[in-house]
Each structure stands twice: as C-alpha cells, then as structure tokens.
Amino acid sequence: MAMSLATAPKSLTLVEGGPSVEVELADDVVEALAQIADVRAQRTGASGRWVIAAGTKVGVVRVGDLQVTVQPKVPISRLVFLLGYGRRRAFWLDDDVQLDEHVDLPEALAEALLQASAKALRRGLLQGYVTVDESAKVLRGRIREADQFRQHFGRMVPLEVTYDEYTTDIPENRLILSAAIRALRAPGLHPDTVRRLRRLRLDLSEVTPLPAGAPLPRWTPSRLNERYGSALAIAELILIGWSFEQRWGHLNVSGYVVSMAQIFEDFVCVALATALKRLTGGAATFQDGMFLDVDRRVRVRPDFVWRRTGTPIIVADAKYKAEKPAGFPQADLYQMLAYCTVLGLERGHLVYAAGEADETVHRVTGSPIEIRCHALDLSFQPRELLGRIDNLAGTLVELG
Numbered sequence: 587m588a589m590s591l592a593t594a595p596k597s598l599t600l601v602e603g604g605p606s607v608e609v610e611l612a613d614d615v616v617e618a619l620a621q622i623a624d625v626r627a628q629r630t631g632a633s634g635r636w637v638i639a640a641g642t643k644v645g646v647v648r649v650g651d652l653q654v655t656v657q658p659k660v661p662i663s664r665l666v667f668l669l670g671y672g673r674r675r676a677f678w679l680d681d682d683v684q685l686d687e688h689v690d691l692p693e694a695l696a697e698a699l700l701q702a703s704a705k706a707l708r709r710g711l712l713q714g715y716v717t718v719d720e721s722a723k724v725l726r727g728r729i730r731e732a733d734q735f736r737q738h739f740g741r742m743v744p745l746e747v748t749y750d751e752y753t754t755d756i757p758e759n760r761l762i763l764s765a766a767i768r769a770l771r772a773p774g775l776h777p778d779t780v781r782r783l784r785r786l787r788l789d790l791s792e793v794t795p796l797p798a799g800a801p802l803p804r805w806t807p808s809r810l811n812e813r814y815g816s817a818l819a820i821a822e823l824i825l826i827g828w829s830f831e832q833r834w835g836h837l838n839v840s841g842y843v844v845s846m847a848q849i850f851e852d853f854v855c856v857a858l859a860t861a862l863k864r865l866t867g868g869a870a871t872f873q874d875g876m877f878l879d880v881d882r883r884v885r886v887r888p889d890f891v892w893r894r895t896g897t898p899i900i901v902a903d904a905k906y907k908a909e910k911p912a913g914f915p916q917a918d919l920y921q922m923l924a925y926c927t928v929l930g931l932e933r934g935h936l937v938y939a940a941g942e943a944d945e946t947v948h949r950v951t952g953s954p955i956e957i958r959c960h961a962l963d964l965s966f967q968p969r970e971l972l973g974r975i976d977n978l979a980g981t982l983v984e985l986g
Contacts, residue, residue: 600640645843648773672852692772702817757803765821850906861979868894902935
C-alpha cells in the first residue's frame with residue numbers, strides 16, 4: 587500500500603480499504619482506535635510512530651484531541667441508502683435526500699435527517715393517541731384497580747388511572763427528536779448543521795426524548811404517518827448506529843461508527859428476500875440457528891435461508907471484506923459447505939461486494955455439492971443496484 591507521513595496530527599482521514607498512513611500517535615490513542623474503530627496499527631522502527639489503516643468500520647471518532655474520519659469506499663449517498671434499505675426497505679431512494687458526497691457519515695446522516703424532517707413537519711407535528719398511566723385527584727379514564735389497592739391500600743385518593751390522550755408526544759415525534767439530540771453529539775459537525783439540528787430540537791420542544799438505552803418504540807406505517815416515513819427511517823439509523831461517549835483511560839472518546847460488513851449483510855438479506863418473494867413462494871430466515879453435529883454442540887448460523895413449505899431451498903452468506911485475509915476464500919467455502927451439509931442442499935451461494943471475489947463455481951470433490959460465488963457491485967445507483975439483486979434472485983431460483 588502507498589504510505590504517507592504525518593506527525594502529531596489533530597485530524598486524520600482514512601479510507602476504508604485505502605492506503606495506510608504513517609503517523610506519530612500515543613499508544614493509548616492507537617489502542618482506542620483499534621478497539622473502537624477497527625483501525626489496524628503496526629509499529630514502525632521509530633519511537634511513537636505507527637502505520638495505521640482503516641478496517642471495515644466507517645464514521646468519525648474523536649480520541650482526546652485527535653479526530654479520525656474513516657470514509658467508505660462507496661459514495662456517502664449509497665451508504666445511507668444501504669443503511670436505510672437494510673432497516674426499513676425503501677422509504678427513500680436517491681431522489682428523496684440530496685447529500686454532499688464529500689461529507690463524512692455523521693454529517694450525511696444529520697443532513698438527511700434535517701431534509702426529511704423538514705418535509706415531514708411542513709404541515710405541523712403529527713398527533714395521535716397514547717395511553718397514559720398516572721396518579722390523579724379526579725377520575726379520568728378508568729381506575730387501575732390492582733395498582734390502586736397495592737399502592738394506596740384501599741384509600742380513594744389519589745386515583746391510579748389509565749386514559750388515552752391525543753398528543754404530539756407520540757413515538758414518531760420522539761424518534762425524530764431523539765435522533766436530533768444524538769446527531770448533535772457527533773464530533774466535527776458543520777456549525778450550520780448544528781444550528782439547524784438545534785432548531786429541529788426546538789420545534790419538537792413539547793415532545794419527550796427517549797430515555798438513554800431504551801429500546802426504540804414501535805411504529806406502524808400508515809396513511810396518517812406516511813409523510814414521516816423517510817424521517818423515521820433515518821432517525822432509526824442514527825439511533826441504532828454505534829454512537830458513543832466514554833472514557834478510555836485518561837482520554838475522552840466520542841464518535842459515530844458503523845460496520846460496513848453488517849450493512850452489506852443486512853442489505854443483501856433484506857433485498858434478496860424482497861426479490862424472491864416477488865418471484866416465488868416461500869419465506870426467508872436470517873441468521874438461522876442450527877447445529878452442525880448430532881449432539882448439538884456446534885452451532886452454525888447462515889445469513890440467509892429461503893424455505894418453501896418448511897423445506898430449505900436456498901442458502902446464502904453475504905461477505906464483505908476490506909482486504910483478502912489469510913485463508914481467503916477457503917474459510918468461506920468451508921463454512922458454506924457446512925451449511926449445505928446440514929440443510930441437505932447441493933448448492934450454496936456466497937455473495938461478495940464486487941472486487942473482493944470473482945464470479946466462480948467450486949465443485950466439492952467426492953460430493954454433489956457446489957458453491958457459487960457472486961459479486962454485487964455497490965457503485966451502482968440504488969434502483970440499478972436493486973435490479974442487480976433481482977437478477978441474482980432470478981439466478982438462485984433458476985439454479986434451484
């Protein structure tokens with residue numbers, strides 16, 4: 587790999603799968619980057635100098651005074667699309683949210699949230715009914731008899747009541763507000779982005795943010811919240827991503843990073859299931875737990891299994907690698923061979939991001955099993971990329 591030199595930087599930009607950088611860093615900073623951002627590091631001969639390169643996590647991390655940005659290989663708008671489709675399928679495609687391709691991931695997600703929220707809130711805050719449990723001096727709704735007796739031992743006041751209230755404090759608004767608050771914590775945001783996020787937070791001032799660490803509230807797409815669709819999908823992306831603020835020894839560490847391997851796996855599985863559902867009967871299971879051995883001691887989990895009337899028809903694994911590790915592709919082939927053996931299938935499929943493996947077929951010696959490797963080019967625009975998934979689904983159905 588090409589190598590550049592730097593000394594005691596305040597900011598550092600790496601590219602996923604790109605060239606390594608020689609830089610002077612403290613050992614604890616390197617340790618934090620390796621653990622949190624999957625940065626690979628190797629000492630040079632000089633004291634305090636390291637050769638570092640990005641792994642498969644992208645985003646922004648601030649360690650002490652150093653800010654490290656890891657840019658994805660794919661355009662940032664494509665990354666946001668992949669994230670969104672794997673979470674909620676296609677609430678938006680490339681024409682719904684316009685992003686600057688030169689910004690980093692936290693900035694892109696914040697901008698996507700701001701654009702989608704402006705569209706969602708143009709006609710005012712959505713309202714709905716929520717169930718409220720509270721202690722009251724007057725009867726409203728119905729009394730929760732068990733709570734009344736347990737908490738007040740037969741006294742009539744206060745009353746433990748439950749009622750439905752028509753309010754803006756509904757899951758949809760709480761998700762958008764909480765995402766805005768989370769986005770504001772990301773390091774290195776443009777001042778104008780910070781200003782607009784604060785304005786969005788102010789627009790939602792009557793809404794209660796989600797408690798830290800609480801599971802995301804459920805919401806069901808409907809005619810009433812249709813205008814919120816893209817904003818909610820992006821809000822969920824921000825909230826489920828690995829945003830963090832913590833101490834690492836004496837260092838303050840903060841940032842937002844996501845795993846490209848997980849994004850690729852989620853996208854391939856969801857998009858493939860959607861395409862197969864249009865083509866043929868059956869249903870998909872993801873990370874389907876099963877055992878390799880009769881004694882059920884060794885668990886295996888293929889990424890994707892398609893079943894028809896309970897019978898496995900297709901098995902596939904999505905593989906995203908920043909580089910070809912030792913043992914590639916043997917380990918992937920051995921893994922797929924195990925899946926085919928357990929499921930009783932004569933064909934298995936490995937789906938790689940284009941550039942990481944060639945389209946090829948491996949026929950197993952002394953066995954009817956064959957393993958096919960497919961390449962998916964993530965550089966295509968979203969609609970064309972989904973078309974490629976449709977083609978892949980058609981190939982899998984045709985092969986049987």
